[in-house]
Amino acid sequence: MKNNPSYLTVKDHSVSNETFKLIENIEYGFLETIPQPSLDKLPEYYKSEDYISHTDTKRNLFEKVYHIIRNLSLKKKLKLINSFSSEEKNLLDIGCGTGDFLKTAKQNNWTITGIEPNEQARKIANNKTENSVFETEELLKFKPSSFDVITLWHVLEHLPNLEEHISIFKKLLKPNGTLIIAVPNYKSFDAKYYKEFWAAYDVPRHLWHFNKTSISKLVLKVSMKTIKIKPMLFDAFYVSLLSEKYKHGKMNPIKGFWIGLLSNLKAMTSKEASSLIYIIKNS
Secondary structure, three states: OOEEEEEEEEEOOOOOOOEEEEEEEOOOOOEEEEOOOOOOOHHHHHOOOOOHHHOOOOOOHHHHHHHHHHHHHHHHHHHHHHOOOOOOOEEEEEOOOOOHHHHHHHHOOOEEEEEOOOHHHHHHHHHHHOOOEEOHHHHHHOOOOOEEEEEEEOOHHHOOOHHHHHHHHHHHEEEEEEEEEEEEEOOOHHHHHHHHHOHHHOOOOOOEEEOOOHHHHHHHOOOOEEEEEEEOHHHHHHHHHHHHHHHHOOOOHHHHHHHHHHHHHHHHHHOOOOEEEEEEEOO
């Protein structure tokens, strides 16, 4: 694929302090993290006590805010998948972290399966879901057309071999099944405001950085169609709070809340929210 010149240079603020370039992909419009760590080195960049989606800790203001937002989001996510459920209600959640969404779905009569590469997070998730969560390799062992709904909540940006994974998801979905993808949006106001300090770049754990049209272009390649795009309003506050820390060395919750609010207000007209949920139908 041909690439445009560098879009931005960004630092890994949470683990390595290394810098990476973001290069625009002409075909799809997303940004690529360059260089991308090799598959054997990539797990090293997740080895941090501060990598919040792999723990259930509530040690500070940021972690407490994260868990409050997560609990509110769980209700919204459940309502969304329930609107696409069939009689069988088979759910696959990829990158399920510590398993709270799967637990919520199970309590609401979904048959659940999860994929989580991190051993610590997978262990926590399995304690909550009666051992319904597996290593990444299991993804290739599922039977085709097994799932009514497949979800990736802030996971697609972490996956290497992007086009290959999209093809796998299509294969695993039932005909007319639903793929739900939530990713950060680098065209949002908070992304433009914080620039290289925008926490949702999260290099090099985030290998790809999507705009509003790039997901639709990706799934169209395998004959899937985006039918709706929804904002994730809580993300603007969470991301802005962490971005303040990266930019100024401290949380600054009032400023972070204000930028998050401003981003959401601007997104009401621009439709460029900090994070977007793509609802995609199989055909």
